[in-house]
Amino acid sequence: MNITDYILNEIKPLQLNSSAKTAIKVFDNFPASHLIVVEKKVILGCFSQDDLHNIANETSELAQHSHLLNFFSANEKTSVLALFKIFSENDTNLIPVLNVDKEYMGYYQLSDVLEFFCTEPFMLEKSENLVLEKLESAYSMSEIAQIVESNNGKLLGMYLSKKEQDIVQVTLNIRTEDLQEIMHTCRRYNYKIISMHENDLYAEDLKSRADYLRKYLEI
Incomplete structure (x- = not known):
């Protein structure tokens, strides 16, 4: 249609x-x-x-x-x-x-x-949404695409979803079997992961460290 x-x-x-x-x-x-x-x-x-x-x-x-x-x-x-x-x-x-x-x-x-x-393939395709944040002067659409594709992902769409002063957030629509690897590589390139994801090992590790530090300070 x-x-x-x-x-x-x-x-x-x-x-x-x-x-x-x-x-x-x-x-x-x-x-x-x-x-x-x-x-x-x-x-x-x-x-x-x-x-x-x-x-x-x-x-x-x-x-x-x-x-x-x-x-x-x-x-x-x-x-x-x-x-x-x-x-x-x-x-x-x-x-x-x-x-x-x-x-x-x-x-x-x-x-x-x-x-x-909502009937467009962009919305119907089985995919993951990932929101990244970085300095506007430092982020690159081509770099983001390369990160996704180098980890065997398929970038279905990408747009600038938020901008505050010199910080931007980019929302990605990705088809992938391993979002963890894509997130890991994004962090290596100094992209901050804004969206919440189940089984985010990096986030779980940070939470564990924070819990340990809190317990240590309460001793």
Whole structure:
């Protein structure tokens, strides 16, 4: 199935001559964060639910509040990861979709895009997730890939999952029979293992040493 199969038209777009009251009624009937405004297949922007609920005169036309319009959209070739970025940057659960002629086609809904993403091989493949941490200036995607593959692992995916000042965390999706060896090699290259894993011998050893030291100090 293609992501474009998830384009919806259940919520009909508004026009600038629609009233604020009409828009608010649509919000009452659908769990949407934004409503799309279209004129002759051309998207003019989106009104957020909060902005429309703050309009004092509900009988006024949306044209009087065009300064509140937000513009964001996707096209037929926008990738799933790019869609997630649009959802996040605009704090929305709905994205208008345009065709190659920039005409309005419909919209994507966040829940549907998440459902589609969960059917991707990246998510369905039997694998292990590993989160590494290192200085941004010191980490290398190619080095991480080499560590995984040199230990007979298969790197299915990798992304930057956290960044604070000069420290970054990288999340890996790995198919492997021996995660211990990969973690051991990562530590040799000064990567800190952030994720918790059963049978992590290094972590168990540190815990044992800490327990021993605690008992020694209590004597």
